[in-house]
Amino acid sequence: MKIALCSSSVPFVQGGYRNIVEWLHAKIVEHGHQVEILYIPQDDQAQTRVEQFGMYRLIDLAQSAERIICFRPFSYAIPHDHKIVWFIHHLRIFYDLWDSSLRGFPDDARHRNLRDTLRGLDTAALVEARKIYTNSRIIGERLKFYNGLDSEVLYPPIYKPENYRNLGQNDEIACVCRIEEHKRQHLLVEAMRHTRTPVRLRLSGRCADAAYGIKIRQIITENGLENRVSFENRWITDQEKFDTFANCLASAYLPMDEDSFGYPTLEAAHSCKPSLTAIDSGGVLEFVEDGRNGNVCQPDPIDLADKMDQMYMNKSKSKNMGIEAREKIGELQISWTHVLEKLLK
Amino acid sequence: MRILLVKCFRPFESTPSDKMAFEIVRIIQETGNSCELVRIPETDQENLLRLMRTLEIENTDWLVSLDGPSHEIRHRSKILVELMPEFGSKSIDTQLLGQTGVLRVFLPMETINPANLDAAKIVQRFANIEELAGLIVGAID
Numbered sequence: 301m302k303i304a305l306c307s308s309s310v311p312f313v314q315g316g317y318r319n320i321v322e323w324l325h326a327k328i329v330e331h332g333h334q335v336e337i338l339y340i341p342q343d344d345q346a347q348t349r350v351e352q353f354g355m356y357r358l359i360d361l362a363q364s365a366e367r368i369i370c371f372r373p374f375s376y377a378i379p380h381d382h383k384i385v386w387f388i389h390h391l392r393i394f395y396d397l398w399d400s401s402l403r404g405f406p407d408d409a410r411h412r413n414l415r416d417t418l419r420g421l422d423t424a425a426l427v428e429a430r431k432i433y434t435n436s437r438i439i440g441e442r443l444k445f446y447n448g449l450d451s452e453v454l455y456p457p458i459y460k461p462e463n464y465r466n467l468g469q470n471d472e473i474a475c476v477c478r479i480e481e482h483k484r485q486h487l488l489v490e491a492m493r494h495t496r497t498p499v500r501l502r503l504s505g506r507c508a509d510a511a512y513g514i515k516i517r518q519i520i521t522e523n524g525l526e527n528r529v530s531f532e533n534r535w536i537t538d539q540e541k542f543d544t545f546a547n548c549l550a551s552a553y554l555p556m557d558e559d560s561f562g563y564p565t566l567e568a569a570h571s572c573k574p575s576l577t578a579i580d581s582g583g584v585l586e587f588v589e590d591g592r593n594g595n596v597c598q599p600d601p602i603d604l605a606d607k608m609d610q611m612y613m614n615k616s617k618s619k620n621m622g623i624e625a626r627e628k629i630g631e632l633q634i635s636w637t638h639v640l641e642k643l644l645k
Numbered sequence: 646m647r648i649l650l651v652k653c654f655r656p657f658e659s660t661p662s663d664k665m666a667f668e669i670v671r672i673i674q675e676t677g678n679s680c681e682l683v684r685i686p687e688t689d690q691e692n693l694l695r696l697m698r699t700l701e702i703e704n705t706d707w708l709v710s711l712d713g714p715s716h717e718i719r720h721r722s723k724i725l726v727e728l729m730p731e732f733g734s735k736s737i738d739t740q741l742l743g744q745t746g747v748l749r750v751f752l753p754m755e756t757i758n759p760a761n762l763d764a765a766k767i768v769q770r771f772a773n774i775e776e777l778a779g780l781i782v783g784a785i786d
Contacts, residue, residue, distance in 0.1 A: 302657050311705045312647045312679050336656045341649075341683055343701035355699040360688040364656040 301644070302334045304365035306375040308342040313508070314535075315478060316563055317372055317388060320435070323459040324369070324386075324643075327636045331644070336365070340375065346405050346414060349391070353377055353421050369643060370429075377425040384643060385429040386454060387439060389559045394418050395446050423447040433642060436560040436583035454642055455634040458563055463538070464570035466622070467546040469615050472500045472530075473576060473608055474548040476541055477564050479507035479516065479533060482556045484578075486512075487601055489519045492529055494605035499612035501552075502530040504544060545571035550611050550618055554578040554599060561587035569593070569629050574621035576607055587632070593625035646678040649702060651718060652711035653693065654684040666711055685715065 305321050305328075321337055328335045340359075342352055356377035361368055369384045370376040376385045390396070393403045394415045405411050426432060426449055433454035434440040440451045458464075479485055485503050492501050507513035513533050520529050536544070545551065551568030553575055560583040565575045569587070575594035577584045590596035595607040611618045629635075652666050666682050673680040687693065697717035702708055708720035716725045 304656060309683075310703065311649045311681055311683070313704060334657055338656075338686060339683060340685070341700060341702050343703040345701065348699075348701055351699050352701060355696050358688065358692040358696045359686055360692070361656060361686060364686070 302336075302364065302366045303328060304336045304338055304361050304368045305371070306338045306359075306361075306368050306378055307340075307371035308373060308375055309339040310343075311341055316560070319459070319563065320386070320388065320456045321371055323457075324639070326459065327640060328644070331640060333644075338375075342374075346393075346411065349394075349414065349418055350421070353418065353425075356425075373422070374425070376429065377421070379428070383429045385426060385432045386435065386456075386643070387426075387432055387443060387451065388435045389439060390422070390442060390446070391418065396442060419446060423449065431642075437586050438583045439559055452642075454639060455561070455632050457634050457636050457639060458566050458570065461566075461570045461629075463542050464567055465542070465546050466572040467543075469549045469619065470500075470547050471498055471612065472502045472544075472548045473550050473552045473611065474502045474504070474544050474568075475552040475564070476502075476504045476536070476544060476567070477553060477555075477562070479503065479505045479513060480509065481512050484554050484556060484599065485516055486519060487554065487578075487599060487604060488552055489516055489523075489525065489529055490601035491604035491608060492525050493523050494602050495609050495612075496605075497609045497612040498528075499549070499608050500528050500530070501608075502532070502544065502548070504530075504532045504534075504536045504541070506535050507533045541567070542571075545573060548573055549615065550574045550576055550594070550622075552576040552608075553584060554581050554604075555584065556580060556582075556599075558582040558584050560584075566629070566634065569622075569625035572619075572622040572626045574611070574618055574625050576604070576611065578604075587625075587628060589624075589628075591621075593621050593628050595621075646706045647704065648673055648678050648680045648707045648709060649705040650680065650682045650709045650711055651715040652682070652684060653687045653714050656686050662711070669709075669711075690714075 305325055307321050325335050325337055353374045356374050357379060359378045361378060361380055367382040367384065368378060368380045369386055370378060371386055371388055373391050397403065398415060426447060432449060432451040434443060434451045435456050437453050440453055443449045443451050475485055475488055477483055488501055516531060520526060520531060545567055551564055551573050553562050553564040554577050555562060558581055562584050565584055565587050568575050575588045577588045577594060577596055578599040579596055580599055585596065588594040588596055597603040597607045650666055650670060654663055670680045670682045685696065693714045694717055697714050700718050702718060702720050707722045707724060708718060709724045709726060710716045710718060711726050
């Protein structure tokens with residue numbers, strides 16, 4: 301079968317939104333199908349959104365692809381008789397973040413009209429799909445609430461889970477993801493000021509916003525945490541990542557209101573390591589259950605420090621929570637077998 | 646530098662020009678610059694041009710368009726690359742257009758017929774591409 305995987309992209313910005321496409325590509329090819337990836341560059345300017353939506357309607361894959369699988373907005377606007385949508389997020393400033401400081405333009409009649417137009421276009425394009433899957437329950441709930449559409453949760457696996465293993469427990473809480481303000485690595489560093497045990501923190505990931513990297517570095521140096529906090533401001537290699545998760549005490553991942561459980565949570569679980577997250581981390585809470593396979597705390601340094609200390613002091617419990625995290629993968633049917641069964645049926 | 650290459654393509658068909666584009670990406674990356682390729686599926690000419698004119702490219706220092714339709718994309722720093730059969734025996738020629746930041750590069754290359762393609766020709770063609778990639782990077786530097 302000829303299958304086109306369609307999504308939008310921001311040039312030179314990597315991350316989970318590309319992983320889901322590229323890993324699926326590799327897995328479908330392994331199953332003997334022909335696959336093309338189609339990324340359409342898209343920018344963040346509100347005033348061009350409708351035109352950009354219309355651009356996807358001009359793309360014609362009807363003759364070349366037997367099936368298309370669409371991911372990020374507005375790729376699902378591409379017309380096709382056999383369109384499957386694996387919906388990973390809305391353009392949230394036009395949806396649940398409309399009333400937040402992230403909107404970036406006034407709440408006036410013109411922009412409300414734009415918002416309502418985009419919501420209508422989204423709904424119209426999405427109803428064309430034969431099936432809509434979402435990458436988390438929370439995304440499915442938003443689709444139902446804002447677009448009135450039913451969907452099914454299909455959690456995205458990581459590419460080669462067999463590369464993740466458990467080689468024991470050192471003293472480190474590892475946070476492996478992009479270094480960004482909304483991922484809140486600064487809270488973890490601030491928490492290290494309040495810990496009472498020799499627990500350590502490792503931050504690994506590329507920092508797109510230099511100012512945030514400087515802020516992290518400042519918190520480390522101003523509080524004399526250089527010996528207990530490792531800050532690697534770069535993409536670590538896959539092997540380094542496998543080794544980090546294999547040896548760490550636990551993973552920390554506390555994004556603000558995340559759309560999904562987040563790959564770091566899953567990577568840790570495949571290494572039988574628990575995760576530390578926050579009560580406002582969104583989709584992460586679909587995976588992490590407080591006290592069972594990780595710890596869920598308030599997004600403040602003192603509570604975080606307390607949980608980090610607990611993970612350090614009770615390594616036996618941390619180990620058991622890691623085993624439970626591995627179990628949870630199966631409970632949620634997070635596997636490529638399951639994904640391919642759904643997307644290719 | 647972040648250099649974005651754009652070209653049209655026919656889905657599920659691997660053409661020499663596709664291979665050429667991937668090779669340019671590799672060569673430019675080896676110069677230490679960031680380079681990505683965006684491929685836009687071919688459709689009827691009118692829609693394709695509308696699509697290209699609607700594209701909004703951000704987070705990119707230089708846009709390198711590798712065919713006629715992609716020349717239509719708006720960007721403040723754009724390099725137009727054209728495959729010009731009539732320049733076949735000459736070295737790469739360049740022409741600065743009136744528009745600021747636009748450099749037109751003519752790549753010497755015969756019309757490609759995949760059926761007649763052999764490995765030796767690909768190697769020869771890639772030698773030209775290295776020259777082209779060097780020229781692109783040189784123009785940017």
